[in-house]
Amino acid sequence: MxxxxxxxxxxxxxxxxxxxxxxxxxxxxxxxxxxxxxxxxxxxxxxxxxxxxxxxxxxxxxxxxxxxxxxxxAPDLRTRDQLIAAHLARMEAGLARTQQAVASLRDLLEHRAAPTTIGHRSAPATPAAAITEDVDVADALQWFQGALGELRATLTAQGIRADGTPGGMFADELFADEHGRATVFIPCHGPVRPMGRVAPTTVPAAELATIVHSGPHEEIDRAYGSLATHVAEHELAVDGPLREYYLVGPGDTADKGAWQTEIGWPVFATGTSG
The missing domain is CATH 1.10.1660.10 (Multidrug-efflux Transporter Regulator; Chain: A; Domain 2)
Incomplete structure (x- = not known):
């Protein structure tokens, strides 16, 4: 009672x-x-x-x-258990992100000046299949992974072979305003037919100061910072979207620690570059 x-x-x-x-x-x-x-x-x-x-x-x-x-x-125990399990999975994923952020912060505090190797290269104009959209920076990583998967599937469906390293181009607004134009592309030779979000494009030529980031994309800001410092001190920067080339990425291995991303900052090449 x-x-x-x-x-x-x-x-x-x-x-x-x-x-x-x-x-x-x-x-x-x-x-x-x-x-x-x-x-x-x-x-x-x-x-x-x-x-x-x-x-x-x-x-x-x-x-x-x-x-x-x-x-x-919940109408039954099975549904209730599934809802609880889904929440626990989200908590575990959040805990993993927190642990990664703590490890990254500790490394940043203990090794304030990460070793950097700056390179230079001329990127030629390159025909490619691409997806271009306006995205929020909070969704950029998930958008990138989905776009890259769609590009690969489309090339396979059309019998077109990739002919180079996948890459991305990112407008200044994406960083400054947390919303802006992003392009993911896969170099290829062949008549790419527009399908879904995929369209043919030509990645423009550019002179780039470069740095290679090793590890997950969540920690790529340190490499960006090192490259920006170098460009500000030693280069003549020019307008143009920043670039990334995914030397080793999600399509190659699920081990984020093995990822290799080359970052390219557009510069005006001089006799002292390279």
Whole structure:
């Protein structure tokens, strides 16, 4: 037999504040069994304590209120378990990102000046298959992986062989405004037929100051910083999108530590370059 509790007593029983309980009532997550029409006082049943405890623990695991609502309203245990497992997987992925960020920060603090090798090269005009879109910087990595996969699939479907290292070109606005034009391309010779997002293009020629970043793309900013410092001190930069060439990338290995990305900064070549 259940018994009614005032919102104050229910708060003490569940360690959820009165303010939180009122909010959960407003959004329909945990509703009192009775609300006095004259005073607005809320009363809860003791049978609701386990549900409140579950909600409190899910919130401690950073589960969103919408996800908690989906778990509590799941039609069966299998669906409920799948929802919980999906959240735990997201937490594990977040923990891995945090650990990677901590390791990167520790390395940055302990080795402030990373060794750099700056190169120079002339990139010729190159026919290629490409995907060009305006993207948000927060989605850039996922967009890049999807675009590169679509390019490879399209070339395979059309019987066209890749003829060079895949690359990307990124407008200044993508860095400055967190939204801008991005292009991913695969050099190839042959009549590329437009299909889906894929279209033929010619990657323009450019003189580039270069640096190679080893490791995951999440840490590529250090290489960008080193290259920018060199260009500012020793080069004459020119307008044009920054470039990346994926010497070893997701299409070659799932081991992010083995990835090799060449970054190219457009410069005006002089007799002292190279």
């Amino acid at each position: 259940s018994h009614a509790l005032t919102i104050g007593d229910f708060s003490k029983a569940t360690h959820l504040s009165v303010r939180t309980l009122r909010h959960y009532h407003q959004i329909g997550l945990l509703e009192p069994t009775d609300v006095d029409p004259d005073t607005g006082y809320r009363r809860y049943e003791t049978e609701q304590i386990p549900a409140a405890q579950v909600i409190r623990r899910f919130r401690a695991l950073d589960m969103s209120l919408d996800d908690i609502r989906a778990v509590l309203s």
